[in-house]
Amino acid sequence: MTWTRERVREEVIQILKPHVQADTALSETSHLVADLGIDSLGVMEVVADLEDKFKLHIPDDALREVDTVGDVAKAITTRLQNEGRLAE
């Protein structure tokens, strides 16, 4: 299936929600560790959920470039784009 940037962003936020305390605001600039309090174990669970949702493989190295919710969405869209599954 083909994704749009907007739908990727929405989906990423949906996947992150269960890992975040109810009263925490989730935005594109939220820092995964500092703002959302997701620890290294939680991050790997999120990665597994993202891989399942977007049918992608996210290598461990890619995590070093990820700080914020926006970075997550970007990492996903870049990979979808490379596979021709992103509608511009």
Add this chain to the structure above:
Amino acid sequence: MSSVFSPRTVVQAIEDAAKSTQTGYRFIGEEGGAEPFFSHAGIERASARFGGALQSLGLQKGDRVALILPDNADFVFAFLGALRAGVIPVPIYPPTGLGKLAGYLDNTLHIVERSGAKVLVTSAEIRRLLGTVQSRAPELEKVADVETLKALREELKPVQVGLDDICFLQFTSGSTSRPKGVVLTHANIAENVHVIMDLGLKAQSFDNGVSWLPLYHDMGLIGFVLAPLFHVNSITFLPPLLFLKRPARWLEQMSRQKATISFGPNFAYALCNKRIKDSELEGLDLSSWRVAGCGAEPIRAENLRAFAERFGRVGFSEKAFVACYGMAESTLAVSFSPVGKGLLVDQVDGQALWSAGKAEPVGEGAERAAPVVGCGPAFDRHDIGVFAESDAESLTPLGERTVGELRLRGPSVMRGYWNDAELTREAFAGGWLKTGDIGYIAEGNVYICGRSKEVIIVNGRNYYPQDLEWEASRVEGVRKGNVIAFGTMKPTHDRERVIIALETSVPEGEGRETLKGDVRKAVQQALGLTVDDVVPVDAGVLPKTSSGKLQRAKTRELYENGDLLARTSIRRSDKVEVVKEVVKSQIGYFRHAILGGRKDQP
């Protein structure tokens, strides 16, 4: 199995095992990748080549080489290659990313400097991340790319390695200001491998293991890289991050290899309970699994029972659980519960345990019953003693079922910390190693109740409260030096909850809510762990000793019984007391900043 134990160096063990072409290491990569297998003959050759490559960099017997290698196969061969060249490897954990790079670099630099490593071997990618480490560590001559070393075809020049030579330095995750390098000799390794494999696990030639444990940690490195070399057993390695991402991969490999032995901390079993879907159980057969070791963090019987219940239907037996007590300062293993018997749980009166330090047996289901998991008896020629923490010479062992500090003696105990006579002296009391763990002995079995060192363990990783406190102290609005961080298991959770209590002059209301958020953010950002609760209180509320030292255990107790929140402003009227407390705590802050604190990032 040999009846008489004759110690060998790891180097000798590698050479002896090389006769076998059937057994060896299998390395599982990230999803869908290759799964190379190295027979013990192949391990001998690959490690010899790596040893030769390290020698070609000018490394000689006794030199240190730091290893930051996230790939399991790279790490194993670099490590074993160094041993064969007589070079002392210093494993360092790789960066996990996610915004903690500054702290990571700081810690890495400390270890490189303290070990005096001449060469650091790493991947090209991590080398870029490390940036200026080389210029900041004066003794470090070279940062070498692992790919380049692997391509070299250098002959290993034979080096005499004896049992009393240092095998490697195991840096423990101490408070970031002072990582401590445990010195282990080949004799330490040989002795501990003997107690693990012969006495503890009663390992046979048919045994084979699966491990996702990080190899820069003692349980993964000694338990699954070194011990199987001595006993010529096969091991399948999974990347640690793959396990954290897809815990089912662990059990799939157990099933596929018909593996008999695997180990994990408590959280690993809890993670399987939580994350593995029923659909992933299909086709699994765990009936060969005879030793499911559990160690490295407090063991919670209910997590393990839930695991056994869930995976019993694919052949897992609750009898496979072996509760383990261990620490890097004693090479790895201190004691194991007996193989094939399942968990040994002591039901004791929880109140008597904590208030009177007595482990009084009560019936299961009794109102104050607290379950404590037994970790078996001390191994042959090794002793576990219980002493009052104040017993500086270990003169008076405490009696049966009396709670005290556990102390160790025997051939697995380290010589000391690398280049640190002071820390080494502090680590021993009258010839016994002070573990910092609190426990008791009943009918010869050791029971661990907690830690006097106040380490917070989350998902198998140690966090020192001082580091959390230091980060929180730097937040605007927090009274410097008046922060207490601690972990609590109450209310019952499958992991420790991380709590930070702090004093502030910010009045109750919105300002404090903002402060809570700021503290949470600062600590999470710096240390990469989840802070569960931040409790701001008025000045003078946190309990301190007469010398101004913050009382962490007392604060935890107040938090757990709800009194801390009730006390947030209890002393508001008592101005004199408050002033006295303020003066005392400032002294504490400066002591921490000058003597015990971490350095600021340059």
